[in-house]
């Protein structure tokens with residue numbers, strides 16, 4: 001089966017928000033406050049926020065398309081991190097950030113995530129930067145397994161603020177082909 005993946009356009013903002021509302025809670029630890037999750041979805045994953053990200057220079061959103069719906073998406077950003085924990089952990093710098101990677105649960109375990117990751121890493125490599133990094137909740141075993149299968153390795157830890165509490169993340173990184181020669 002062909003998996004249809006392409007770059008988001010402004011017309012995709014509402015469908016991206018709908019996909020994010022279903023997939024984001026799955027990335028949160030089981031004891032996260034449901035109100036905090038709801039607020040994060042409303043404020044950070046709204047159609048307006050997606051529209052702003054689609055328009056932002058250096059941000060690329062890739063979508064898995066299933067008819068009129070979006071079954072998953074990734075977002076990479078060329079903005080460099082300011083978190084000292086991330087800066088200390090990265091071995092390849094400057095680096096692309098894999099800021100979002102979500103697949104609708106109806107498409108888990110079916111190869112869609114792997115196809116999206118391949119397309120995402122190709123886009124990241126085209127930036128010419130030597131590495132790509134991400135943060136993942138330390139309790140998100142499925143995502144950690146998936147990222148490890150996709151070539152990432154754990155290089156550190158950081159914290160992620162969700163509502164009034166901090167969640168513990170791992171920092172994962174991999175070298176990109178374009179920069180392979182410039183990294184020790």
Ligand SMILES: CC(C)(COP(=O)(O)OP(=O)(O)OC[C@H]1O[C@@H](n2cnc3c(N)ncnc32)[C@H](O)[C@@H]1OP(=O)(O)O)[C@@H](O)C(=O)NCCC(=O)NCCS
Nearest residue numbers: 023026027101102103108109110113136141142143145146
């Ligand atoms: C993370 C995500 C994109 C991976 O996509 P997927 O289709 O589930 O990925 P795959 O099925 O290819 O791989 C998942 C792996 O985790 C394993 N796995 C599943 N549940 C697991 C669990 N509870 N603990 C450990 N491993 C688990 C699977 O067996 C598989 O490994 P295998 O291929 O070696 O058997 C998808 O699950 C998702 O969108 N999750 C919700 C959002 C999220 O967490 N995003 C990441 C935010 S950082």
